[in-house]
Every structure is written in C-alpha cells, then in structure tokens.
Amino acid sequence: MNRIFNFGAGPAMLPLPVLEKAKEEFLDWKGLGMSVIEVSHRSAEFEALLTETDNLLRELAGLPENFDILYVHGSAQMQFAAIPLNLMPLKPAHKAAFIESGHWTVLARKEAARYGKAVTVASSEASNFNHIPDYDVSTLDADTSYVHITSNNTLFGTRWNEFPDTGDIPLVADMTSELMSRVIDYNKFGLVFAGLQKNLGPSGMAAVLIRKDLIGHAMPQTPNLLNYDTYAKNHSMPNTINTFAVYMMNLVLHWLKDQGGVPAMEKINAHKAKIIYDAIDNSTGFYRGAAQKDFRSQMNITFTLANSELDKKFLDEAQGHGLYALKGHRVVGGMRASIYNAMPVAGCQTLADFMADFARRNG
Amino acid sequence: MNRIFNFGAGPAMLPLPVLEKAKEEFLDWKGLGMSVIEVSHRSAEFEALLTETDNLLRELAGLPENFDILYVHGSAQMQFAAIPLNLMPLKPAHKAAFIESGHWTVLARKEAARYGKAVTVASSEASNFNHIPDYDVSTLDADTSYVHITSNNTLFGTRWNEFPDTGDIPLVADMTSELMSRVIDYNKFGLVFAGLQKNLGPSGMAAVLIRKDLIGHAMPQTPNLLNYDTYAKNHSMPNTINTFAVYMMNLVLHWLKDQGGVPAMEKINAHKAKIIYDAIDNSTGFYRGAAQKDFRSQMNITFTLANSELDKKFLDEAQGHGLYALKGHRVVGGMRASIYNAMPVAGCQTLADFMADFARRNG
Numbered sequence: 001m002n003r004i005f006n007f008g009a010g011p012a013m014l015p016l017p018v019l020e021k022a023k024e025e026f027l028d029w030k031g032l033g034m035s036v037i038e039v040s041h042r043s044a045e046f047e048a049l050l051t052e053t054d055n056l057l058r059e060l061a062g063l064p065e066n067f068d069i070l071y072v073h074g075s076a077q078m079q080f081a082a083i084p085l086n087l088m089p090l091k092p093a094h095k096a097a098f099i100e101s102g103h104w105t106v107l108a109r110k111e112a113a114r115y116g117k118a119v120t121v122a123s124s125e126a127s128n129f130n131h132i133p134d135y136d137v138s139t140l141d142a143d144t145s146y147v148h149i150t151s152n153n154t155l156f157g158t159r160w161n162e163f164p165d166t167g168d169i170p171l172v173a174d175m176t177s178e179l180m181s182r183v184i185d186y187n188k189f190g191l192v193f194a195g196l197q198k199n200l201g202p203s204g205m206a207a208v209l210i211r212k213d214l215i216g217h218a219m220p221q222t223p224n225l226l227n228y229d230t231y232a233k234n235h236s237m238p239n240t241i242n243t244f245a246v247y248m249m250n251l252v253l254h255w256l257k258d259q260g261g262v263p264a265m266e267k268i269n270a271h272k273a274k275i276i277y278d279a280i281d282n283s284t285g286f287y288r289g290a291a292q293k294d295f296r297s298q299m300n301i302t303f304t305l306a307n308s309e310l311d312k313k314f315l316d317e318a319q320g321h322g323l324y325a326l327k328g329h330r331v332v333g334g335m336r337a338s339i340y341n342a343m344p345v346a347g348c349q350t351l352a353d354f355m356a357d358f359a360r361r362n363g
Numbered sequence: 364m365n366r367i368f369n370f371g372a373g374p375a376m377l378p379l380p381v382l383e384k385a386k387e388e389f390l391d392w393k394g395l396g397m398s399v400i401e402v403s404h405r406s407a408e409f410e411a412l413l414t415e416t417d418n419l420l421r422e423l424a425g426l427p428e429n430f431d432i433l434y435v436h437g438s439a440q441m442q443f444a445a446i447p448l449n450l451m452p453l454k455p456a457h458k459a460a461f462i463e464s465g466h467w468t469v470l471a472r473k474e475a476a477r478y479g480k481a482v483t484v485a486s487s488e489a490s491n492f493n494h495i496p497d498y499d500v501s502t503l504d505a506d507t508s509y510v511h512i513t514s515n516n517t518l519f520g521t522r523w524n525e526f527p528d529t530g531d532i533p534l535v536a537d538m539t540s541e542l543m544s545r546v547i548d549y550n551k552f553g554l555v556f557a558g559l560q561k562n563l564g565p566s567g568m569a570a571v572l573i574r575k576d577l578i579g580h581a582m583p584q585t586p587n588l589l590n591y592d593t594y595a596k597n598h599s600m601p602n603t604i605n606t607f608a609v610y611m612m613n614l615v616l617h618w619l620k621d622q623g624g625v626p627a628m629e630k631i632n633a634h635k636a637k638i639i640y641d642a643i644d645n646s647t648g649f650y651r652g653a654a655q656k657d658f659r660s661q662m663n664i665t666f667t668l669a670n671s672e673l674d675k676k677f678l679d680e681a682q683g684h685g686l687y688a689l690k691g692h693r694v695v696g697g698m699r700a701s702i703y704n705a706m707p708v709a710g711c712q713t714l715a716d717f718m719a720d721f722a723r724r725n726g
Contacts, residue, residue: 004396008403011606016390019398023389027382033367033685035382037565037611040371040688073437073567074588077602081586111587197603202400204436204567204605221584223444224474225437239440240560242567243374244607248400322396325403 005347008325009154009300010177010198013342018251029247036247041240049250050235056253060261061179063186063209070208071236071246073225076104076176076195079206080111082226083148083172083191086218088116090170093143097121097169101160102129102153103331104174109148115219116145128332129156131292137164146170146190152178154198155329157302157336158295163188170214177299179207180256181341182266190214198299199340201248205241256341265341272339272348273298279352286359290332304334310362311335321354323347368710371688372517372663373540373561376705381614392610399610404603412613413598419616423624424542426549426572433571433594434604439467439539439558442569443474445589446511446535446554449581451479453533456506460484460532464523465492465516466694467537472511478582479508491695492519494655500527509533509553515541517561518692520665520699521658526551533577540662542570543619544704545629553577561662562703564611568604619704628704635702635711636661642715649722653695667697673725674698684717686710 006013029036030045039046054069063069072078088094094116098109100123112118122135140147147166152159154177163171163185170190179194186192191210197203210228218227230238259265277296280287280303290302305311311327311334318326328336339348369376392399393408402409417432426432435441451457457479461472463486475481485498503510510529515522517540526534526548533553542557549555554573560566573591581590593601622628640659643650643666653665668674674697681689691699702711 002396003390006397006401008401008406011401011403011603013401014398019390023386026386026389027366027379033365033687034369035377038369038371038374038376040374041566043371043688073441075436075603078436078586078588081588085586114584114586195603202605202607203404203603204608221477223441223448223477223586223589225441225444226586240374240438240558240566242565242605244565245567324396325406 002322004322004324005343005350006324007337007339007343007351009329009336009338010195010340011203012198012338012340014201014248015252015255015342018248018255021251022248037244039243041237041243046243050237050241050246053246053250053253056250056257057207060253060256061184061186061209062262066212067186067209068212068215068232070210070228070231071241072206072208072231073242074206075197075203076174076193076206077107078226079174079193079208080108081114082228083108083146084112084115084118085222085226086228087146087170087172087191087214088112089217089219090145090214091143093117093145095119095141095144097140097144097147099133099135099147099149100125101132101150101158102156104153105148105150108174112148129153129158130290131295132158132160135164137166140166140169144169146172148172148174150174152297152299154300154338156332157291157297157300159297159299161295170211177340180262180265181269181299183262196245196249198338199342200252201245205245268345269298269339269341272343272345273301275345275348275352276301276337276339279355283355283359286363287355290334299338299340301337301339302328302332302334304328308333313362314358317358318351318354321350323351323354365685367685367687368706368713369687370700370702370706370714372692372699372701373558373703374566375561375701375703377564377611378615378618378705381611381618384614385611400607402606404600404606409606413600413604413609416609416613416616419613419620420570423616423619424547424549424572425625429575430549430572431575431578431595433573433591434599434609435569435571435594436588436605437569438560438566439537439556439569440470441589442537442556442571443471444477445591446471446509447475447478447481448585448589449591450509450533450535450554450577451475452580452582453508453577454506456480456508458482458504458507460503460507460510462496462498462510462512463488464495464513464521465519467516468511468513471537475511492516492521493653494658495521495523498527500529503529503532507532509535511535511537513537515660515662517663517701519695520654520660520663522660522662524658533574540703543625543628544632544662546625559608559612561701562705563615564608568608631708632661632702632704635706635708636664638708638711638715639664639700639702642718646718646722649726650718653697662701662703664700664702665691665695665697667691671696676725677721680721681714681717684713686714686717
C-alpha cells in the first residue's frame with residue numbers, strides 16, 4: 001500500500017498505528033469472537049472502554065474535576081442547537097453573544113437565533129475573516145447567558161492565540177479543529193466541544209466538555225438527545241452510542257499519550273506549521289498566506305498562489321507527490337493544508353519541498 | 364479466530380463477508396492510499412458511494428419514486444423528536460396518535476408531547492406488551508397529523524403482521540429492528556425509520572424513508588440537523604455525515620443483494636425463527652414463549668424458562684456453546700434471541716439443539 005499525505009480538512013488522516021490496530025482486531029475485539037461494532041454498548045467490555053476513554057481524555061486534556069465529558073450524536077454542528085437550548089436559560093434574557101471569526105461562528109449564531117437573542121458583538125467578516133476580531137469582553141451585557149467563539153477557523157486558517165477572560169459569563173468554544181492539539185486551560189471555559197473527525201477519530205460524534213454547574217438548565221422544548229442532562233445522567237448512553245467512534249477515539253488517545261501527550265504534540269504541531277509557513281514566507285511572493293500572521297492557525301494553513309492560473313497545475317503535481325486534498329475552500333480560494341495531529345512531520349516537509357520546487361520551476 | 368453467535372439485540376452481528384471486506388480494505392479504500400474513514404465526505408469517491416447506497420436501498424426495499432432516503436444523525440431515538448417537529452404541523456391541531464405496542468412507542472409518545480398533542484389511541488401495556496393492540500384506525504380523528512407505530516418490538520418480541528390502512532393520515536413506523544428483513548409495501552406509510560445497528564450496520568446513524576410531500580413542514584424551532592428539509596436538500600450532507608456508517612451499510616446492502624434480496628431474506632428469517640419457536644413449543648412447557656403466538660417477532664424471540672432458577676445455568680452453558688447475549692431485557696425477564704439478517708441458520712440450529720439438550724438434562 002502506498003499511503004498518501006491527506007491534507008483534507010476533515011474527515012482527516014488518522015495515525016497509522018491506530019488504523020493498523022483497528023484493522024488487526026476488526027473481526028475479533030478483545031478475544032470476544034466478534035467485531036467491536038457488533039458488541040453491545042451495554043456489555044461490560046464496552047462500558048470499560050468508555051470509562052477508560054473518559055479517563056484518558058481527562059488526563060491528557062488536564063480537564064478539571066468540575067467538568068463532565070459527554071459524547072453526543074451528530075458531529076459538532078448539532079451543538080449549534082444544543083448549546084442555546086441548554087445554556088440560554090442560564091439568564092432570563094435568553095441572550096448569547098457571538099464573536100464571529102469565521103463561517104462556523106456565523107452558522108452557530110443563526111441557529112441560536114431560533115431559541116433566543118443571538119447577538120454579534122464583534123466580527124472580522126469585512127476582511128473575509130483573515131484575523132480574530134478584537135473585542136473587549138468587559139463590555140458584555142451582564143444579562144448574557146454565554147459567549148460563543150470558534151477557537152480555530154478551519155476555512156480561513158486563523159486561531160485564537162489567547163482566550164478572553166469572560167468572568168462570570170460562560171465562554172463556549174467550538175474546538176472542532178484543534179481539540180487535543182494544543183494545551184488549553186479549561187478553567188477559562190464553560191463548555192468546549194469538538195466533532196471527532198479532525199484530531200480524534202471518525203465522523204458522526206462530538207465530544208462536549210462542560211462545567212457541571214451548566215448542566216440541567218435546558219429549555220422544555222429541548223429534544224431529549226440534545227439535552228446535556230440526559231447524557232450526563234446516563235454516561236452518554238441514553239440510547240445506543242456510536243460505539244465505533246468511541247473505540248477509534250480511544251485508540252487515538254492512546255497514540256497521543258504515546259507521543260508524549262498534548263504538550264509534546266503542541267510542540268510537534270508548531271514545528272510542522274512552521275515548515276509550511278516558512279515555505280510561504282520564503283517564496284518571495286510566489287505564495288501568499290491568507291491569514292494575518294498574528295492569527296495563523298497551527299492546524300489549517302491557507303495560502304494562495306500569486307498567479308491563480310497555476311492553481312490547477314499545483315494541485316495536479318502535488319498529487320503526483322502523494323500530497324492530496326490541498327484545494328482551499330471556495331470562500332478563500334487557493335490552497336489549504338490541514339495538518340492535524342496525525343499528519344507526520346514528513347508530510348509537511350514533503351509539501352514544503354514541493355512548494356519550493358514548484359515555485360522555482362514556475363516563478 | 365473462534366467466531367461466536369451473538370444474539371444481542373443491537374449493536375448486533377454483521378455478515379462475516381462484510382466484516383472481512385471492511386478489514387481487508389481498512390487501510391486503503393479504493394486504492395486511494397487512505398482509510399475510508401479518512402476520506403472527505405465531499406470527495407467524488409464518497410459521493411459516489413452515497414449515491415450507490417441510495418440506489419441499492421431503493422432497489423432492495425422496492426421503495427416508490429415518491430420517497431426520499433435520508434441518512435440522519437443520532438440513531439433512531441433522535442427521530443422521536445424529529446418526527447413531531449417535522450410532521451405535527453401537517454394539521455393545525457399538532458396532534459399525533461400512538462398505538463403503543465412496547466417501550467419504544469411509549470418513549471416516542473413522551474418525546475412528541477414536548478411539541479404538541481401526543482395521544483395514546485391503543486396500548487397493550489396491561490398485558491406487558493405481549494401482543495399488538497387491536498385498533499380500528501377508521502376511528503382516528505381527522506385532525507391527526509400522523510399515527511406512530513413500532514413495527515417490531517425488540518424488547519417484547521412482537522411484530523405487526525399486517526399494517527393498518529390509515530388513509531390520508533400518514534402512518535409512521537419505527538422499523539429499527541426489522542428494516543430490510545421483510546417485504547414492506549411502503550405505499551402504506553408516510554415515514555419509516557430505523558437505526559442501523561440491527562440489520563444494516565454500526566450504531567450512530569439512522570435511515571429515514573419519507574414520502575416527499577411530508578418534507579418541508581417543520582416547526583420554526585426545529586434544530587437544523589433535525590429538519591428533514593435540510594437533509595433532503597443536501598443529499599444528507601448538510602454537515603459531515605457518519606462516513607463509516609454509510610460505508611458499512613453499503614457493504615451490508617451488497618451482501619443482502621447477494622443473498623437474493625429482501626424476499627429471499629424474509630424466507631430465511633422465517634425459517635430461522637421457526638427453528639427456535641419450535642424448540643420452545645416442543646419443550647412441553649420447559650420453555651415458554653413470552654409473546655402471543657399470533658404476534659411473534661421474526662427478529663427477537665423472547666422466552667422464559669418455567670424454572671427461572673435455571674436462568675443463570677442456561678446462560679453460562681449457552682456461552683460454552685458459543686451462544687452469546689441471550690439474556691432477556693429485565694422488563695420481560697428470561698431469554699431473548701435476536702436473530703437479525705446476519706445471524707446464520709447455523710446459529711439458530713445450534714441454539715435450538717442446545718435448548719433441547721438443556722431441557723433434557725434439567726427437565
């Protein structure tokens with residue numbers, strides 16, 4: 001098998017040792033004589049897997065005791081409804097504030113507007129979201145139930161470097177494209193959520209890390225399976241959980257621990273990102289970074305070719321070098337290299353070398 | 364590997380050739396140099412897989428042209444909220460009728476009550492749901508938006524043999540434990556749904572087969588990812604779909620086609636069920652069927668031992684014969700043998716032989 005470097009934004013590369021282990025035991029998990037996807041979610045073996053996954057995630061994230069871990073149906077976007085349904089009732093005004101740094105924050109705000117007041121308090125849309133907007137959170141109305149941010153913007157290639165201190169108002173962060181890729185002080189947050197399909201596993205499920213005191217306030221109209229209380233009271237198994245996603249996430253977390261955990265992974269990720277950003281910055285204008293330098297993502301690197309007529313040639317030749325799915329999202333154009341935890345350094349180096357060579361030949 | 368016969372209610376056995384194929388190509392799907400779970404849901408290869416899955420399902424089910432197929436997040440139970448949110452507005456009274464034949468219909472009715480009037484028009488609860496309640500659908504109020512039934516009751520081992528003609532009022536059926544196991548005339552239904560994890564694949568996703576004219580009526584408060592219109596307009600990919608579930612379902616449908624399709628599978632299933640029901644009925648009272656004979660399920664066979672003190676011995680010895688997860692649900696007690704499409708005839712025969720031998724030795 002000729003394994004390629006997949007720079008797609010997600011579903012994305014998973015660590016090869018994880019895939020190899022899953023393949024090896026696919027027909028016979030734990031010697032049970034069946035596949036992990038055939039095992040009952042109510043079996044002792046699966047419940048042990050789920051608990052071990054909790055413990056691993058808590059340990060690796062450094063998650064405080066006063067947080068619960070919930071595994072919820074429907075990828076991250078389902079949370080755009082679940083969050084207002086659960087958290088807007090924290091204050092009588094049912095108001096949520098959005099600091100809009102990209103497409104997903106906008107979508108989240110529009111969904112929240114079904115359930116209460118969804119207010120844009122800052123936005124970088126006027127500059128096509130090429131930076132994180134500046135905003136003084138001390139000016140937030142006291143009757144705000146929560147503040148919603150997207151910590152890393154997959155489409156635009158930006159990230160929050162420092163997170164704001166919102167005081168008594170819970171800070172909610174969509175970390176779909178960077179959970180477990182950088183060290184986070186969860187004490188700053190009320191709720192952090194992420195779809196698995198970038199850094200943690202396959203698609204279809206999301207992890208919600210939530211301060212326990214924020215559970216139990218849902219609106220009466222909340223679907224039972226969008227109510228955090230339902231998940232918290234039933235160890236995320238009010239109904240049949242996505243067993244395969246839990247299993248794969250467990251393997252990915254073990255792999256992450258083997259790499260030295262999140263602090264070590266954060267350093268590797270910074271090194272990987274620098275390799276590609278250097279290729280952009282040292283190209284004397286052949287490539288241009290799409291995001292402002294101060295807000296550059298370590299996960300999604302967006303860049304354009306000064307001569308966009310070369311885009312197709314760039315993509316075709318890149319594939320010839322085993323470098324796949326580099327085409328940028330249409331709203332930014334150009335290229336995007338998504339380099340989640342599982343992307344090896346070698347993938348970034350191969351891309352940087354190809355970029356330099358391509359620029360030399362076409363500059 | 365010593366593969367066991369898994370009689371669990373779900374997640375459940377999958378066909379061995381399906382698991383073997385998934386294992387074989389787990390690291391390299393379609394020669395792409397990546398796992399199917401790493402491939403973008405927006406890639407041409409995945410979109411082709413999804414379309415082929417639609418076509419296979421439509422062909423094998425004999426689904427009429429005026430039905431859409433939606434793949435939705437959250438297993439079947441998420442539909443307990445989605446259905447009233449989408450269908451109650453069909454009539455101004457926002458009223459749904461429930462013919463309660465078991466646990467899941469009751470749960471569905473309770474969830475629907477969040478969004479309008481949820482009325483029990485018949486119930487067999489008084490006899491612990493050991494049959495399908497009789498009900499004359501011609502007496503339904505004309506202002507009823509839809510009628511909800513559970514076609515096969517996993518816990519209690521009963522099924523609807525004939526489906527009622529509800530005329531202009533859409534009939535909604537939870538077929539989680541029997542979709543694609545029997546021939547269905549979909550023209551009788553407005554909406555049929557099923558979680559995959561019994562007859563169709565892994566857990567985490569559900570298939571919704573819905574008459575097209577029933578789409579587009581959702582309440583404004585409907586979460587975007589519970590709105591059927593969102594799925595219908597985006598080929599079930601408004602966000603990242605559960606790619607692994609689609610892939611596995613595709614393999615299962617190919618296998619089903621290789622077995623001769625649904626009519627052939629229905630005959631095999633009837634044969635399998637008869638083997639075990641005969642073992643019960645020929646035991647001269649050692650075993651007792653829990654469901655009334657006229658309503659016996661072909662998927663979930665519930666029975667008790669006349670002497671319940673032998674239950675543990677029965678279960679322990681069964682495991683020694685490779686017969687797993689036979690313990691019944693606590694609300695019925697005794698045993699339950701779930702024999703979905705993927706359970707081989709040999710599994711049923713091994714169980715029947717064991718039952719006869721156990722009765723002989725302990726009778």
